[in-house]
Ligand SMILES: O=C(O)CCC(=O)C(=O)O
């Protein structure tokens with residue numbers, strides 16, 4: 642964890658030209674750049690980010706993984722493996738809590754697809770006029786978030802109010818994503834969150850998203866809706882992601898639209 646954090650800090654310190662060697666290609670989210678750009682005249686969030694697919698292994702695009710600092714690729718591989726195991730354990734516990742056979746979850750999350758987004762939020766003297774990341778829920782099953790330095794910025798929304806999540810050294814924040822909300826028919830709720838900006842200090846975080854395998858169907862699990870009605874539409878994961886990335890980040894509005 643410490644090595645990953647140090648390498649990330651180093652990478653974002655590199656001159657822009659060097660970071661650009663790993664820039665997103667057109668119409669692709671992977672690489673160094675910006676997230677959630679849906680139109681030319683949109684006000685952008687105050688952040689740079691780097692998104693990399695880490696699992697399944699054959700989906701890795703190593704050319705987009707920074708080669709500077711020299712240990713970056715090894716650190717990320719190792720971090721990815723450790724987080725896969727934490728996510729696997731949590732998903733097992735959640736399946737148990739929901740009373741569904743563990744195979745139901747392990748089939749959907751087979752090979753544990755995983756993507757890592759590294760968020761870099763520069764300081765802004767007019768911090769109260771910008772947001773680092775607009776309110777949203779994650780389109781993943783389960784997100785494990787590591788706050789890289791001790792600058793506060795993550796907030797979660799509950800009952801209409803925003804609450805700060807203080808960085809704890811060595812701790813991961815586990816955020817339920819939309820996919821688990823849908824599979825569990827709303828028993829687990831995906832958490833609405835945002836990142837705010839600090840006026841004088843930069844902030845860094847790494848979100849590790851765990852989602853279903855390619856071509857899986859995402860809908861309330863049959864075992865859960867046995868005695869009740871499904872509350873969400875079912876669709877393929879591809880279709881869900883298309884909808885997710887074409888919508889503006891607007892809190893829980895996407896999830897509300899998917900409700901039956
Ligand atoms: O920077 C943070 O704490 C939040 C990041 C986040 O929500 C995301 O990457 O989806």
Ligand SMILES: [Fe+2]
Nearest residue numbers: 777778779834
């Ligand atoms: Fe998020």
